[in-house]
Amino acid sequence: MMTPDLSSLDALPTPALLLDETRMMRNIARLAEHAERLGVSLRPHAKTAKSVEAIRRLTGGVPGPITVSTLAEAEVFHDAGHDDILYAVGIAPQKLGRVQSLRARGCDLVVILDSEAQAQAVAQADVPALIEIDSDGHRGGLRPDDPALIRIGRILHDSGCLRGVMTHAGESYSVRGPSSHAEFAEQERKAVVAAAESLRDAGLPCPVVSVGSTPTAHAARDLTGVTELRAGVYMFFDLVMAGIDVCTVDDIALSVLTTVIGHQPTKGWTMIDAGWMALSRDRGTAAQDVDQGYGLVCDENGRVLSDLIVSSANQEHGIVSLRPGADGPMPDLPVGTRLRILPNHACATAAQHERYNVLPQDDGAMQTWPRFGGW
Numbered sequence: 001m002m003t004p005d006l007s008s009l010d011a012l013p014t015p016a017l018l019l020d021e022t023r024m025m026r027n028i029a030r031l032a033e034h035a036e037r038l039g040v041s042l043r044p045h046a047k048t049a050k051s052v053e054a055i056r057r058l059t060g061g062v063p064g065p066i067t068v069s070t071l072a073e074a075e076v077f078h079d080a081g082h083d084d085i086l087y088a089v090g091i092a093p094q095k096l097g098r099v100q101s102l103r104a105r106g107c108d109l110v111v112i113l114d115s116e117a118q119a120q121a122v123a124q125a126d127v128p129a130l131i132e133i134d135s136d137g138h139r140g141g142l143r144p145d146d147p148a149l150i151r152i153g154r155i156l157h158d159s160g161c162l163r164g165v166m167t168h169a170g171e172s173y174s175v176r177g178p179s180s181h182a183e184f185a186e187q188e189r190k191a192v193v194a195a196a197e198s199l200r201d202a203g204l205p206c207p208v209v210s211v212g213s214t215p216t217a218h219a220a221r222d223l224t225g226v227t228e229l230r231a232g233v234y235m236f237f238d239l240v241m242a243g244i245d246v247c248t249v250d251d252i253a254l255s256v257l258t259t260v261i262g263h264q265p266t267k268g269w270t271m272i273d274a275g276w277m278a279l280s281r282d283r284g285t286a287a288q289d290v291d292q293g294y295g296l297v298c299d300e301n302g303r304v305l306s307d308l309i310v311s312s313a314n315q316e317h318g319i320v321s322l323r324p325g326a327d328g329p330m331p332d333l334p335v336g337t338r339l340r341i342l343p344n345h346a347c348a349t350a351a352q353h354e355r356y357n358v359l360p361q362d363d364g365a366m367q368t369w370p371r372f373g374g375w
Contacts, residue, residue: 008365008366009257009300009338009366010338012257012357014257014258014259014273014274014338015256015257015258015273015274015278015279016256016257016353016357017254017255017256017257017349017350017352017353017355017356017357018254018255018256018257018340018356018357018358018359019054019236019253019254019356019357019358019359019369020253020254020255020302020359021057021253021358021359021360021361022359022361023250023251023252023253024054024057024235024236024253025057025361026251027234027235027236027237027247027251027253028057028058028234028235030218030234031044031217031218031231031234034217034218034220035217035229038220038222038223038229039223040223040226040227040228040229041065041227041228041229042065042228042229042230042231043065043066043067043086043210043212043228043229043230044058044059044066044067044230044231044232044235045066045067045068045069045088045212045230045231045232045233046058046066046067046068046073046077046232047067047068047069047070047073047232047347048232048233048235048236048346048347048350049235049236049350049371050073050076050350050351050371050372050373051356051369051370051371051372052076052077052080052369052370053356053358053369053370054235054356054369054371055077055080055082056080057235058235059082063080063081063082063083064082064084065082065084065085065086065228066082066084066085066086067085067086067088067212067230067232068085068086068087068088069087069088069089070089070374070375071087071095071098071099071102071375072372072373072374072375074087074102074107074109075098075102076372078102078105078106078107078109082107083106083107083108084108085107085108085109085110086109086110086112086130086166086210086230087099087109087110087111087112088112088166088168088230089112090112090113090114090118090132090140091111091112091113091118091121091122091127091129093117093118093121096111096121096122096125096127099111099125099127100125100126100127103127108128109127110127110128110129110130110163111127111128111129111130112129112130112131112132112166113129113130113131113132113152114131114132114134114140114141114142114152115148115152116148116151116152116155119152119155119156120155122156122159122161123155123156123158123159123161124159126159126160126161127161128161128162128163129156129161129162129163130163130164130165130166130208130210131149131152131153131156131162131164131165131166131195131199132165132166132167132168133149133165133166133167133191133192133195134167134191135167135168135169135187135188135190135191135192135211136169136170136171136172136184136187136188136191137171138168138169138170138171139168139170141167141168142195143191144191144192144194144195144198145194145198149195149198149199150198150199150202150204153199153202153204154202154204157204157205162199162204162205162206163207163208164196164205164206164207164208164209164210164227165192165195165196165199165206165208165209165210166192166208166209166210166211166230167188167191167192167195167210167211168211168212168213168230169184169185169187169188169211169212169213169215169216170213171184172184172185172188172213172215172216173213173215173240173244175215175244176243176244176245176288176289177244177245178218178219178245179219181215181216181218181219181244181246182216182219182220182221184213184215184216184219185211185215185216185217185219185220185221186220186221186222188211188213188216189211189220189222189223189224189225189226192209192210192211192225192226193209193224193225193226196209196225207227208227208228209225209226209227209228210226210227210228210229210230211223211226211228211229211230212228212229212230212231213230213231214231214232214233214234214241214246215241215244215246217229217230217231217234218231218234218246219246232347233345233346233347234246234247235253236252236253236254236346236350237251237252237253237254237346238252238254238284238342238343238344238345238346238349239252239284239285239292239295239296239342239343239344239345240284240285240288240344240345243285243288243289243290243292244288249296249304249342252342252343252346254342254343254346254349254350255298255302255340255341255342255343256274256278256279256295256340256341256343256349257300257338257339257340257357258272258273258274258278258318258338258339258340258341259272259273259336259337259338259339260272260320260333260334260335260336260337260338260339261273261317261335262335263335267321268321268322268330269319269320269321270319270320270321270330270333271317271318271319271320272310272317272318272319272320272339272341273316273317273318274310274313274318274341275313275314275315275316275317275318276294276313276314276315277315277316277352278316278318278349278352278353279294279295279310279313279318279341279343279349279352280343280344280345280348280349280351280352281313281348282343282344282345282348282349283344284344284345285344291323292309292342292344293309293310293311293312293323294309294310294311294312294313294318294341294344295309295310295318295341295342295343295344295349296308296309296341296342297309297310297320297339297340297341297342298339298340298341298342299339299340300337300338300339300340302340304342305331305339307322307323307326307328308320308321308322308323308330308331309321309322309323310341311323318341320333320339350371351373353371354370354371355368355369355370355371356368356369356371
């Protein structure tokens with residue numbers, strides 16, 4: 001394997017979004033192998049990448065089942081050949097026209113819902129749906145024993161729109177370590193399997209039983225009764241995932257290239273040209289054991305600079321300093337020095353940029369992969 005030509009970074013204007021393809025492909029392979037061991041299909045989430053080129057790597061070069069969080073994603077990825085798509089945000093009736101248009105073009109687009117009002121709208125529109133199950137009180141969904149589950153199931157089944165059930169264990173982000181994530185994974189599995197059994201006991205079909213969050217997907221030990229596994233940020237990872245031990249800092253494939261533009265020596269500050277417009281305002285590590293500020297600082301080659309974080313951010317300015325409690329002097333970072341910032345939340349940081357500047361795994365030439373936004 002050839003080492004990417006890092007000298008090409010010199011030509012990039014900063015701030016710029018960098019993607020290490022070697023790390024990304026390693027992350028993709030890790031979860032794919034785990035899903036295979038567990039005997040379930042993998043329906044990766046495309047919301048983090050929002051890039052046709054990136055998702056092509058995620059699905060092995062052949063369009064496959066994916067999850068999306070916006071209809072814009074569904075439209076772009078269907079145009080790229082994906083025709084098996086789950087729109088995993090509760091459906092608003094006003095969006096069903098766009099869903100119908102995609103389905104008319106040959107896309108098997110499935111929506112999710114958790115209310116009778118949504119079910120009636122979906123049934124009238126003849127759109128297939130999964131019923132969202134609440135497995136941990138994190139967000140939306142029905143508890144598995146909610147009587148509304150069967151009522152919703154009948155509304156959907158009577159119109160031929162019932163595909164199954166799904167859940168997302170979002171509260172798994174609040175605990176640390178594989179053992180704790182495995183407990184959430186089992187809680188997630190039990191909730192959605194119980195819901196599926198309730199539907200079947202009522203004479204209703206439930207072919208799809210879908211689970212997934214990045215922490216539980218990696219920690220699950222048994223997925224009996226589950227048909228598919230979902231996860232998204234795992235392809236890039238980030239400091240939030242590292243902070244709860246789903247990955248290590250060395251697994252993080254995404255970073256923001258920035259340039260030193262000044263100093264405030266008496267304050268211990270180094271100024272960079274990446275503010276929250278480049279890094280995002282996400283402070284997802286603030287509640288974790290280690291607060292990484294607005295991002296962890298690396299040198300231009302991607303080596304972590306010990307205890308150096310982006311401690312504050314304005315729109316186009318970042319302030320680099322030692323983390324609170326750290327000993328030792330600030331490193332010498334002259335004006336013009338290039339640095340990389342590892343993100344708290346890969347989805348939020350990537351959303352600030354129009355393209356990935358890719359350090360490829362197979363040759364020395366940097367590539368550019370467009371990304372998109374919108375809803």
